[in-house]
Amino acid sequence: MKTQFVNHLVCLNHSDKQIRLKLNNLISDNQNECIEGFLYCIKCDTKYPIIEGIAIVVQDMLAYIQNRTEMYGKWLLHCQSKEMKEYLTKIGKTIIVFNKSNTYEDGGIWYLPYKWFQQEHHKEDRLIKSLKGSQSANELYDRVINSINPKIDGIALDIGCAMGKTTLQLAQKYSFVIGIDLSFSFIKEARKSMKEYKQGNIEFCVADAESPPFHPMKFDLIIAINLIELVNTKKLLSSCHWLLKPQSDIILTDPYDFNRERILDKIYDSKSFRSLIEENGFEINESCLKKEAFIPWILKINERIYLFYFVDFIKAKKLSKHKVNLNKY
Ligand SMILES: C[S@@+](CC[C@H](N)C(=O)[O-])C[C@H]1O[C@@H](n2cnc3c(N)ncnc32)[C@H](O)[C@@H]1O
Numbered sequence: 465m466k467t468q469f470v471n472h473l474v475c476l477n478h479s480d481k482q483i484r485l486k487l488n489n490l491i492s493d494n495q496n497e498c499i500e501g502f503l504y505c506i507k508c509d510t511k512y513p514i515i516e517g518i519a520i521v522v523q524d525m526l527a528y529i530q531n532r533t534e535m536y537g538k539w540l541l542h543c544q545s546k547e548m549k550e551y552l553t554k555i556g557k558t559i560i561v562f563n564k565s566n567t568y569e570d571g572g573i574w575y576l577p578y579k580w581f582q583q584e585h586h587k588e589d590r591l592i593k594s595l596k597g598s599q600s601a602n603e604l605y606d607r608v609i610n611s612i613n614p615k616i617d618g619i620a621l622d623i624g625c626a627m628g629k630t631t632l633q634l635a636q637k638y639s640f641v642i643g644i645d646l647s648f649s650f651i652k653e654a655r656k657s658m659k660e661y662k663q664g665n666i667e668f669c670v671a672d673a674e675s676p677p678f679h680p681m682k683f684d685l686i687i688a689i690n691l692i693e694l695v696n697t698k699k700l701l702s703s704c705h706w707l708l709k710p711q712s713d714i715i716l717t718d719p720y721d722f723n724r725e726r727i728l729d730k731i732y733d734s735k736s737f738r739s740l741i742e743e744n745g746f747e748i749n750e751s752c753l754k755k756e757a758f759i760p761w762i763l764k765i766n767e768r769i770y771l772f773y774f775v776d777f778i779k780a781k782k783l784s785k786h787k788v789n790l791n792k793y
């Protein structure tokens with residue numbers, strides 16, 4: 465984590481999200497990066513670890529680890545400082561179930577499909593070649609990025625950024641961009657790309673879309689690409705509303721595939737999702753209001769299996785007058 469990134473983060477335990485975190489940098493490299501350390505809150509003493517250069521700013525670290533015990537074992541084996549070993553060992557004593565792996569972590573079923581989509585060269589792909597190039601695997605991302613006007617002094621957030629493909633492109637249009645995702649493995653890959661492309665105006669961290677560690681009205685733009693069926697959609701929208709400056713844009717795309725991961729109590733389609741967005745204090749862009757989009761999006765499961773989606777696209781603006789109940793999230 466770039467050491468200055470601490471200035472962007474707030475503690476999750478205070479409903480007004482105004483208490484900034486401090487950095488205890490235990491191991492750093494010579495490029496002003498914290499490789500291992502803790503972010504901590506002087507008000508409530510909560511500590512958030514930084515492991516392998518990645519800040520993990522989640523409310524319940526035990527629950528996070530509980531879902532990724534294999535990865536936890538690796539952290540414990542490879543961490544370099546005595547403080548981190550003690551911290552991880554202490555949490556480890558309360559783990560109940562071992563051998564759990566999250567589907568979006570390295571080794572999980574969704575890791576390789578996203579790696580293919582976000583990192584590989586699609587021109588050599590069997591399906592894309594057999595479609596004689598008429599189908600671009602990148603159409604969705606191009607559509608999102610092309611719809612964004614540059615704001616050279618603006619700050620943007622990519623929620624559920626996976627390996628950071630859209631985040632890296634956004635950084636060409638905004639002065640600073642933050643990508644968050646719950647998958648440690650995805651954020652690790654995203655940070656590798658950030659370094660490869662020498663992109664200085666980006667940082668990534670592990671954080672939950674339903675409880676992001678940022679103060680209110682921080683962002684000039686938020687994008688959340690294909691995320692809504694994986695989270696509590698109402699919480700996502702109210703936290704985005706809270707994070708955006710008035711009159712700022714949000715871009716949401718989704719295939720409404722509520723069978724993909726987990727069935728939530730509420731399922732949306734293009735119509736009900738538009739209504740929900742409006743109920744949560746946004747004004748939908750005229751061009752997306754009545755007309756749903758059908759943008760191709762392909763996930764490669766393996767050499768013989770692909771998932772093909774048509775994804776909807778919505779751009780909306782935060783209305784200033786809407787009141788958000790902070791206790792709701
Ligand atoms: C369907 S993928 C979309 C990834 C990327 N935006 C894209 O379109 O290629 C959903 C992503 O959201 C992440 N995710 C799921 N639940 C999340 C949550 N509560 N907070 C943050 N990220 C989450 C997953 O790890 C995954 O990377």
Ligand SMILES: [Zn+2]
Pocket residue numbers: 475476477478483505506507508509510
């Ligand atoms: Zn605190």
